[in-house]
Every structure is written in C-alpha cells, then in structure tokens.
Amino acid sequence: MKLSEKTLDQILLAVPLIGGQNWLGGENYIRNILYALATLPPAERPRVRLTSTLGAEDSVVDGLLSFDFVDLHPMMKFARINAATRFVFRAVNWLVRRALRRSDSIEYHDADLVFPVINFTPGTSRSIYWIGDFQEIFLPELFTEELRDSRNRKNSAIIASTNVLVLSSQAALEDLKAHFPDVRANIHVWRFSSLPQKQAAGGREPHEAYGLPKKFVYIPNQFWAHKNHEVAFRALGRLRDRAPDLCYVCTGSTYEHRVKGHFEKLRALLQEEGCEDRVILLGIVPRADQIEIMRHAALILQPSLFEGWSTVVEDARALGRPILLSNLPVHLEQDPPRAVYFNPEDPVELAEKLERAWSQSESGPDAEAEAEAVRVVEARQSQAGRELANILREAARQGAGA
Structure with missing residues (x-):
C-alpha cells in the first residue's frame, strides 16, 4: 500500500x-x-x-x-x-x-x-x-x-x-x-503543550528531599550561556539588602560545551555579588522532582536570551505558577497567565520587578490555580x-x- x-x-x-x-x-x-x-x-x-x-x-x-x-x-x-x-x-x-x-x-x-x-x-x-x-x-x-x-x-x-x-x-x-x-x-x-502533573507524577517533596527553604524562586534552566543566569544573579545582588530572604533554587546541567569556563564564571559572579549563600545549586534532578520543585516555588524565573518554545513557560502555565519572563517575541507569543516581563539585558529592571513579585507571592502548591490550569492545558x-x-x-x- x-x-x-x-x-x-x-x-x-x-x-x-x-x-x-x-x-x-x-x-x-x-x-x-x-x-x-x-x-x-x-x-x-x-x-x-x-x-x-x-x-x-x-x-x-x-x-x-x-x-x-x-x-x-x-x-x-x-x-x-x-x-x-x-x-x-x-x-x-x-x-x-x-x-x-x-x-x-x-x-x-x-x-x-x-x-x-x-x-x-x-x-x-x-x-x-x-x-x-x-x-x-x-x-x-x-x-x-x-x-x-x-x-x-x-x-x-x-x-x-x-x-x-x-x-x-x-x-x-x-x-x-x-x-x-x-x-x-x-x-x-x-506548539507543544505540557501537562506535567499527569506526565511526571510521583516526585519527592522538595523541602524534605533537597532541604529547600520554605520560600524560593526557581530557575529550571541548564547552565548554557543563552539561558542568561548572569542577569538573574546580578539582580539578586542588587536585592541583597532590600530582600535578604530572597533566594534562588537552580537545577540543570552545568556543562556548557560552547563557552569554556562558563559555569565557573557564574560561580565567581555570585561571590562578587555576595550572594553565593542565597543560590542553591541542585544539578540535574529527575523530571518528577523538577515538577515538584516548580509546584512549591513562590516564583518561576525564566531569563533566557533566546528560546524556540520554552518548556519552562509551558510547565509554569500547567502548574498555575507565577513567572517572570524575559520579553522575547516567543515568550510574548506563549503568553502564559500570571506573567511579568522584563528586559533580559537589564538587571536593574529585573531586580525591581523581582522584588515586587517576591513581596506579593506565596509558596505553592496552589490547588485552586493548579486545577484551573489543568483544565485549560488539557484542552x-x-x-x-x-x-x-x-x-x-x-x-x-x-x-x-x-
């Protein structure tokens, strides 16, 4: 045939x-x-x-x-x-x-x-x-x-x-x-759509499994140069005194094959900003654990300089979590609810918006927001x-x- x-x-x-x-x-x-x-x-x-x-x-x-x-x-x-x-x-x-x-x-x-x-x-x-x-x-x-x-x-x-x-x-x-x-x-x-509650169920409770603080901002990106951890770390440095309890949790591979020593430079930047004790680096974690970390986060931060169609954004949408997003055309096209956009080249703008969002946010999970998100994302x-x-x-x- x-x-x-x-x-x-x-x-x-x-x-x-x-x-x-x-x-x-x-x-x-x-x-x-x-x-x-x-x-x-x-x-x-x-x-x-x-x-x-x-x-x-x-x-x-x-x-x-x-x-x-x-x-x-x-x-x-x-x-x-x-x-x-x-x-x-x-x-x-x-x-x-x-x-x-x-x-x-x-x-x-x-x-x-x-x-x-x-x-x-x-x-x-x-x-x-x-x-x-x-x-x-x-x-x-x-x-x-x-x-x-x-x-x-x-x-x-x-x-x-x-x-x-x-x-x-x-x-x-x-x-x-x-x-x-x-x-x-x-x-x-x-355009793919993610529904991680059903597709990656069974993750461990992140506070118990990884010793995470009660409230945190989550950056789920691997440490590639275009993922732009630099602007996130510089913004955190500006908030060292204004929001002393604000901390990041980061997951993902630290290997960047294109830029030699990239991760080491980021570690040095954290020391320079005096924030190394406010960033928790977990490395690669199981997908199900990653979803649980995202569910419990107060905020998701996606500072990337370039994306095709961001899985981070789709996961945040499906979990009903608030997200701070670089104002890339593709992120504007994805248009998740509860999004705040910023210039990925401007740590000052990010710091201001991050401080405001942090003060207004609460740790997850949010059962009501998640249930509504599941209904929308299933469709x-x-x-x-x-x-x-x-x-x-x-x-x-x-x-x-x-």
Whole structure:
C-alpha cells in the first residue's frame, strides 16, 4: 500500500530519541510529541517506534514505552543489552549506511515517517524535519565560526528541501522568512503543550528531599550561556539588602560545551555579588522532582536570551505558577497567565520587578490555580495532538517530500 493511501493508524512513525542530560530540551520535545499523540483516539494516531535510544537513560526510554501505541525497535532492544552490543550495532549501522550510501539509520528501514529529524538527510523522503530555533543567527558570539557555518548549511539544506519542516513558534517562522530566501519546505508551526502533573507524577517533596527553604524562586534552566543566569544573579545582588530572604533554587546541567569556563564564571559572579549563600545549586534532578520543585516555588524565573518554545513557560502555565519572563517575541507569543516581563539585558529592571513579585507571592502548591490550569492545558494538549496528526497526514500525502 502506498504511504499516501494509509490511514494514520496504519502508519509507522519512527521517533529518534534526541536530547539527553546535556540537552534536556530535546528529550522534553520527544515527551511532548508522545503526550500529544496520546490524547488522540487509537484510530487517529500512528504506531510509534522509538529509535536511536543508545544515549538515553533507561528510565526515560521505559517511561515512553508505557504508552500502549509505542514500542522499541528490535535493534535497540539488542543494542541495550550491554556495551559490547552497543558497539556492534553502531559498527553495523555505519557499514550499512556507507555500503548503501544512505544518510539515515538502518533503524528507519521499515518506517513510513521519521520525526523529528534534526540533521539533513539527502535521498530520503520520509524525514519530517524540526528546527527548534535559529539561535546562531542572533547570538553568534556563542558559536565558533565552524559551528555557525555548519548549522547554517544544515538549516539551509532543510529549508530548501521539499520535505515537511516543523517549527515550534510563529517567532521562529518569522526568523526563517527574514534570513532564508530559498524556501521550498512545507512548513508547519507546531506548539507543544505540557501537562506535567499527569506526565511526571510521583516526585519527592522538595523541602524534605533537597532541604529547600520554605520560600524560593526557581530557575529550571541548564547552565548554557543563552539561558542568561548572569542577569538573574546580578539582580539578586542588587536585592541583597532590600530582600535578604530572597533566594534562588537552580537545577540543570552545568556543562556548557560552547563557552569554556562558563559555569565557573557564574560561580565567581555570585561571590562578587555576595550572594553565593542565597543560590542553591541542585544539578540535574529527575523530571518528577523538577515538577515538584516548580509546584512549591513562590516564583518561576525564566531569563533566557533566546528560546524556540520554552518548556519552562509551558510547565509554569500547567502548574498555575507565577513567572517572570524575559520579553522575547516567543515568550510574548506563549503568553502564559500570571506573567511579568522584563528586559533580559537589564538587571536593574529585573531586580525591581523581582522584588515586587517576591513581596506579593506565596509558596505553592496552589490547588485552586493548579486545577484551573489543568483544565485549560488539557484542552491545549488535545488541540496540539490534533494539529500534529494533521501534520503527519500531510507528510504522508506528499510522501514527506517524495
């Protein structure tokens, strides 16, 4: 049967597990794809096969396999046995791709569609591409010239293909239009929605598990340079005397591959501001624990200099928590309730707004606000599921670029 003739429940969708401990955004994107598809009736969603799982934590893979429409590629079952089988699989995959002059993995040989694909794969018609953002254009100082050129060549090739291309926001679409004149791809904007109360339940009580103070501000971002912890730390320094009880809790990886010594510079900045005792650094915590920390926070702070579609914002929306947001176009597009916006380049403005919000806030959870948030976000997530199904149907109709 031709792909264009298949109904959605007859389609096999390969989902490579992008992301990992050093890029939790990719991992969360995969979660939200499956959560959106799970809202659909069985007859209106594809069968999903997880691929490229060798770098993923077993707990992450097992969590995604809990959905009854998701399975694991047999080769991945073999490859996960031990380190030796991982090596054998990688070697065989490389040899087959070289022999057949293919750019995509042998794991995809029986798949109808593959999504999300983040690297250009010439010669395949089933790839549904995803470009999260165009950060290298707007923050070039965070990338080497080689990496900027590599990302630009990859994105240019994807955009010039005839495949389906998924973007995460209207803001990203406007960036694409402004910087890439040769557009042939079939572009769709798909905004994911998070419902962490149901999807990451069972987290530990954060005051007991991590010894957190009764009231705190939570920054959930990993310590990448564009996440802009600097402005948050400088604002905290300005509030050292005016709000002496205000403290931050930070989670996320401290590894920044693009900027050498970035985390060490942030630690030095805290010492310079005299605030090292008012910032609690927890590192990477389980997703369920992260959600509980967010539920109990008085405020969420998202100071990022660039985002594609912020999971932090979607989580805060779903939990009914107040959030201070950098005034990026994408954050304004997300438009969460209980948001206060600030210039991410201005620690003085952030300090003023943070002080005001802190004095007016109370620690969570807020059962009433959370219940209302769940009602709204359930509808948003169902809508996201329907929109994603339509994108997959479109990709099947056109052979994903054939």
